[in-house]
Amino acid sequence: MSKALFLGDEAVAQAALDAGLSGVYAYPGTPSTEITEFIQNSKQGKAGEVHSIWAGNEKTAMESAIGMSYAGKRAMVCMKHVGLNVAADPFMNSSITGANGGLVVVVADDPSMHSSQDEQDSRYYAKFALIPCFEPSNQQEAYDITYYAFEMSEKFRTPVVIRLTTRLSHSRSGVERKAERPQNPLKPETDPKQFILLPANARKHYRKLLDKQADFENDSLNSPFNQYIDGADKSMGIIASGIAFNYLMENFEGGKCPYPVLKISQYPLPTKLIAKMVDECGKVLIAEEGYPFIEEQVRGVLNRTGNIMGRLSGELPRDGELNPNLVAKALGMPDTYGAPVPELVVPRPPALCVGCPHIDSYTALNKAMEKYGKGKVFSDIGCYTLGALPPYNAIYTTVDMGASITMAKGAADAGMRPCVAVIGDSTFTHSGMTSLLDCIYENTPVTVLILDNSTTGMTGGQDSHALGVLGEICKGLGVKEEHIHRINPLKGHLEENVAIIEKEIEYEGVSVIIPTRECIQTLSRRMKKQQAAKK
Amino acid sequence: MKIDIILAGVGGQGILSIATIVGAAAIKRGMYMKQAEVHGMSQRGGDPLGKADMIISVEPMESLRYLPWLKKDGWLITNDQPFVNIPNYPDFDALKAELAKVQNCVAINADQIAKDLGSARSSNMVILGAASPYLQLPFEEIENAVRENFARKGEEVVNVNLACLKAGRELAEKK
Numbered sequence: 001m002s003k004a005l006f007l008g009d010e011a012v013a014q015a016a017l018d019a020g021l022s023g024v025y026a027y028p029g030t031p032s033t034e035i036t037e038f039i040q041n042s043k044q045g046k047a048g049e050v051h052s053i054w055a056g057n058e059k060t061a062m063e064s065a066i067g068m069s070y071a072g073k074r075a076m077v078c079m080k081h082v083g084l085n086v087a088a089d090p091f092m093n094s095s096i097t098g099a100n101g102g103l104v105v106v107v108a109d110d111p112s113m114h115s116s117q118d119e120q121d122s123r124y125y126a127k128f129a130l131i132p133c134f135e136p137s138n139q140q141e142a143y144d145i146t147y148y149a150f151e152m153s154e155k156f157r158t159p160v161v162i163r164l165t166t167r168l169s170h171s172r173s174g175v176e177r178k179a180e181r182p183q184n185p186l187k188p189e190t191d192p193k194q195f196i197l198l199p200a201n202a203r204k205h206y207r208k209l210l211d212k213q214a215d216f217e218n219d220s221l222n223s224p225f226n227q228y229i230d231g232a233d234k235s236m237g238i239i240a241s242g243i244a245f246n247y248l249m250e251n252f253e254g255g256k257c258p259y260p261v262l263k264i265s266q267y268p269l270p271t272k273l274i275a276k277m278v279d280e281c282g283k284v285l286i287a288e289e290g291y292p293f294i295e296e297q298v299r300g301v302l303n304r305t306g307n308i309m310g311r312l313s314g315e316l317p318r319d320g321e322l323n324p325n326l327v328a329k330a331l332g333m334p335d336t337y338g339a340p341v342p343e344l345v346v347p348r349p350p351a352l353c354v355g356c357p358h359i360d361s362y363t364a365l366n367k368a369m370e371k372y373g374k375g376k377v378f379s380d381i382g383c384y385t386l387g388a389l390p391p392y393n394a395i396y397t398t399v400d401m402g403a404s405i406t407m408a409k410g411a412a413d414a415g416m417r418p419c420v421a422v423i424g425d426s427t428f429t430h431s432g433m434t435s436l437l438d439c440i441y442e443n444t445p446v447t448v449l450i451l452d453n454s455t456t457g458m459t460g461g462q463d464s465h466a467l468g469v470l471g472e473i474c475k476g477l478g479v480k481e482e483h484i485h486r487i488n489p490l491k492g493h494l495e496e497n498v499a500i501i502e503k504e505i506e507y508e509g510v511s512v513i514i515p516t517r518e519c520i521q522t523l524s525r526r527m528k529k530q531q532a533a534k535k
Numbered sequence: 536m537k538i539d540i541i542l543a544g545v546g547g548q549g550i551l552s553i554a555t556i557v558g559a560a561a562i563k564r565g566m567y568m569k570q571a572e573v574h575g576m577s578q579r580g581g582d583p584l585g586k587a588d589m590i591i592s593v594e595p596m597e598s599l600r601y602l603p604w605l606k607k608d609g610w611l612i613t614n615d616q617p618f619v620n621i622p623n624y625p626d627f628d629a630l631k632a633e634l635a636k637v638q639n640c641v642a643i644n645a646d647q648i649a650k651d652l653g654s655a656r657s658s659n660m661v662i663l664g665a666a667s668p669y670l671q672l673p674f675e676e677i678e679n680a681v682r683e684n685f686a687r688k689g690e691e692v693v694n695v696n697l698a699c700l701k702a703g704r705e706l707a708e709k710k
């Protein structure tokens with residue numbers, strides 16, 4: 001079969017389709033978004049043969065996938081690393097229930113935090129849940145691993161994690177596909193106890209999971225994705241995992257490294273191969289993208305394994321992404337660099353688009369907040385987070401999705417006045433609704449601005465779950481009708497918008513203001529499509 | 536043979552089309568392809584410094600941002616027309632002076648050429664044309680990839696893009 005150029009994300013998606021996927025469940029998040037979008041745009045996705053509609057958040061996505069696995073079909077969940085925090089409860093417990101149909105959890109980590117709040121390493125989650133984890137080193141392997149992950153999941157009846165990182169997700173290379181496998185037939189779980197995690201059942205399942213650990217490690221040991229590549233120069237050995245293996249090999253013309261190399265793309269760690277390397281080589285360099293996950297385990301608390309080098313010893317930086325130059329330096333090879341960036345080159349920081357509705361919302365909010373001084377506006381994650389930058393300087397917090405409303409609540413409970421929350425429409429349905437309910441339950445004096453731009457702008461314009469019904473949702477949750485306002489964020493409406501915000505800020509209770517105007521980007525895409533359809 | 540190319544520009548300027556076309560032409564030649572993209576807010580990384588053979592850029596300041604990746608005798612091919620969307624964009628003349636300092640630099644007014652040929656949006660193809668003599672790909676192969684890339688937009692679009700490609704190439708060959 002001829003090779004097709006695929007992003008790492010697309011390779012995962014294509015492999016899942018070829019492996020007989022029945023449903024992908026996901027909430028968008030960089031750098032994982034393209035996986036689900038690829039499936040949505042595939043023949044099977046468009047025909048509705050494979051479920052691919054976005055989920056409300058990562059927890060609902062994970063639970064739906066567990067349900068599909070329960071029914072006997074192959075399911076995949078995709079998210080960015082922080083999404084796994086949201087999905088952690090069903091994720092951890094799915095390792096206890098185990099899988100019926102193949103259940104694969106794809107998590108895309110973002111070391112260097114290109115578009116994230118932290119650079120947490122999802123391999124710890126897989127280890128925490130005691131389940132296998134894969135870390136592809138290139139696009140072909142992303143494909144092969146995903147294809148195999150479903151098989152492994154069914155063979156061992158366990159969910160399986162695939163960990164991607166930004167550079168792999170977002171770079172492209174040729175991928176050769178395997179034969180298409182049909183979807184599983186419907187075959188619901190027959191053991192009535194398997195998915196009932198009553199303590200008596202869960203204890204048994206947990207022991208079974210512990211028993212599987214040896215099988216998992218054995219699979220790692222014999223995995224084609226883990227390789228001990230011998231080298232003549234035994235003065236040093238190198239353990240390189242995931243994309244770090246690629247960075248290592250970039251430094252050797254023709255891909256021939258003189259030192260023995262242990263390439264790791266499947267966990268739990270194949271301890272026998274690590275022991276072989278430590279015994280055979282005087283010192284060992286460990287190159288891994290993310291936290292020093294392998295390094296910590298090889299060192300152990302006593303740190304008596306010998307001469308181990310890596311992120312903990314300073315040969316490689318403790319934080320941020322690796323690259324071929326950093327690995328070269330750690331190997332003692334000469335660094336390469338071109339000319340420096342000329343001084344006149346200035347950054348182009350991300351900015352709200354010209355004409356973005358959020359600009360008008362912030363203009364109105366800033367005007368209403370003038371008399372209260374700084375530090376009273378709690379915000380959230382989305383395009384509108386750029387309201388933190390000049391010229392707006394409008395918001396003071398961004399922690400995790402949904403936190404704006406609940407942090408405003410906590411501050412209000414502490415006696416702070418006024419407390420205003422600014423949250424996007426998609427973030428509100430992701431995890432702002434329960435926060436609002438907490439405020440309503442106690443009638444906490446908070447004013448919540450839900451910026452309704454009809455879309456999930458930040459991640460490229462996915463549909464918003466509450467399109468057109470945000471007011472009804474707030475009313476249903478219990479916000480008093482007279483304290484729910486839709487406003488039009490446009491220059492011409494500035495004065496009336498400011499007046500409404502000012503009035504609600506003074507109200508000692510829960511109020512919701514919903515500035516409503518479509519994102520300029522989705523609007524222009526929609527217009528173009530309409531025009532094309534007319535032609 | 537290995538060739539490392541960095542494509543630079545501001546979102547929406549048509550770098551992705553250049554990437555697709557070069558990629559398609561390379562794969563047709565049976566070359567092994569690896570393409571690193573920069574999505575959203577991420578910066579370049581993952582590629583080795585000082586090893587790229589060429590920077591192809593549709594924006595002058597962006598072309599200079601990637602100098603650390605270019606090898607000493609590498610080529611920089613760029614549009615010299617700035618895309619100004621920040622208040623502190625550098626002085627245009629100073630920018631041109633910086634470009635002139637680069638050992639192997641082809642800086643052209645691709646916007647003007649594309650406009651004269653009747654499609655201001657096709658300046659990316661002028662730049663690709665200007666880079667084409669250095670790509671070690673037969674020109675016909677690149678032309679074919681351009682045809683394929685724009686085929687679904689109709690004959691007219693294909694032709695104007697081919698004309699832009701050719702104009703860019705002729706200009707680079709004269710320099």
Ligand SMILES: Cc1ncc(C[n+]2csc(CCOP(=O)(O)OP(=O)(O)O)c2C)c(N)n1
Pocket residue numbers: 027028029030058080082083084086381382383384401423424425426427428453455456457458459464
């Ligand atoms: C748990 C989690 N999931 C996903 C993301 C990625 N993400 C950040 S903001 C956002 C959605 C923003 O949409 P919305 O709230 O509608 O604001 P907009 O960008 O449209 O202004 C997403 C998906 C994240 N940061 N954290």
Ligand code: SF4
Pocket residue numbers: 351352353355356357358383453457458519520521522
């Ligand atoms: S993408 Fe949409 S929501 Fe985001 S800044 Fe641009 S116009 Fe605003």
